Amino acid sequence: MENSCQDNRAISPLLSLREISKSFDGVEALQSVDLDLFSGEILGLVGDNGAGKSTLIKILSGVHAPDTGQLNIGGRQVDFKTYDVRRARRLGIETVFQDCSLGEKQPLWRNIFVGRPITNRLGFIRVREQKRAALEILHHHVGLKGAGINANARVRHLSGGERQGLTIGRAMYFDSRIIVLDEPTTALSLKEVDKVLSFVGQIVRQDKACIYISHNMSHLYRVAHRIVLMNRGRIVGEYLKNDLSLEELGVKLMMAHTISDGGR
């Protein structure tokens, strides 16, 4: 594992973003961001609130189109005019969004397959298959053992942690090549955090890749190979995990914040 990051440099990235800029109503959320993701690596993305992390991964996952810039996936350039969440999924990108993306009033079996139900050729949903898969996810991928957890349960009755577990379990189930996790552990118990981190750890062995966003440096430091620091819409630092300790990472983060506050 020691040299895996350096080795990766030689091969072409799984995914690369070039000069991505995006503004919302005149507010520049991203300014000319470059980012590569290599096969077999876990990339930690850190930065203050509002640094632009979520915006960046939403561009990657087809939710937003950037104002300018390019995205290459597997060596092919993506056309943003036709790029959307569906296409991103087809290209192997699976995202757990920061805002728990679940339909509160819908049963679990619908929530797990929202946007991509299992259907026959006429578009009718195979409900039994979806329910079976839902149970499998609940039992094997997520430790949802609370009372009243079954495929027909509604999300509005779930606890915050159960909801987060569900969105992660859903992402695990689809077994994609690139997995993006935006603040996946905020509501989880220690045991569930361990589960998520070990899931993330497995990604490497399978030649997949992951972008892991978190404000929890110790979680992030445990899994990431490379850490990218963002501040006010720009990338301001990039470190290999082996080159710095958790404490040093904390210091870098603090410094980025103070510098940007001083510049205001």
Place this chain on the structure above:
Amino acid sequence: MMIPSLLHRFKIQAGIFGVLVCLIGVFMLLSPETFLSSRIYISFGSTIPFVAILALGLTFLVIAGEMDMSFPSVMAIAGLTFTDVFLVTQNPFLGIIAALLVGGLAGWINGLLVVKVGVPSIIATIGTQFFWRGLSTLLASGLARNIVPVRETLLHHILVGRIGGLIPAQALWCLGIAGGLALMLNRHVLGDHVLFIGDDIHTAHLMGINTDNVRMLLFVFMGTVSALVSVMVCLEMANWWPTQGEGYLLLVFASIFIGGTSVFGGEGTVFGTFIGAIIIGIIEAGIISAGLSGFWTRLVYGLIIVISVSVYARLMNIRRALH
């Protein structure tokens, strides 16, 4: 084990069905000669389908978190199109095609205003409601149209004829449409999209649902449904009149909300709306045949609506902004 859990899952549908059974029971007690004969039910079968089909179409929009206040006026302009094309060409099939196109166009305009321009649907469709009513009154110079010869046409028999001289065709159409829509809502990917859009449009977007297209489709669908019902009404009455459709607005809303569809979106059933429309449809006849004045009708509507929506609010335990 099985039956109580099913009952629990479908408690609203079971409740509404119970209300219908009770109502019919009470009416049978009060006026057995009317409510124990089949004639009254055949008469219900000719009137209730119009409200029910409109309410079924609107249920989808309400579940998706939208509203359409314009459908009564869309009925007027589509009905006028139908009668005028019929009067000119003597061909009711050309008439219904033109009417459906006009209805679809009106729905598409609603969709553009809401989805592309971003006007809240209740406001946009109040605007278009005035517009289409005004346009149809202008075009008709405020006069009604008589189309008695339409009674002899094939289209009349297909849409509103009496099957076996007895069963109104519109009742069968209504049943078929309700069955098809229930299947769409519960089992089709489109229904899945509608539920999630109404539940949380932000989630629907993040999860890859094309929310714009689905909402556009629903508005066009409602416009087309309004046109279909207006043609049925014109055929049944052999008449078009400038205020056509107006009387349906509140009845349709009442059916939907008695049926348990949530005004906050994301929740609702075809079955509930269907039973809601029947409840609304039988109350007037029940009151009059019980010897009460017709003035009681609205009071009873009011009571049933207020009581049923209160019960749902308690049952579902949702209050706004208390997620």
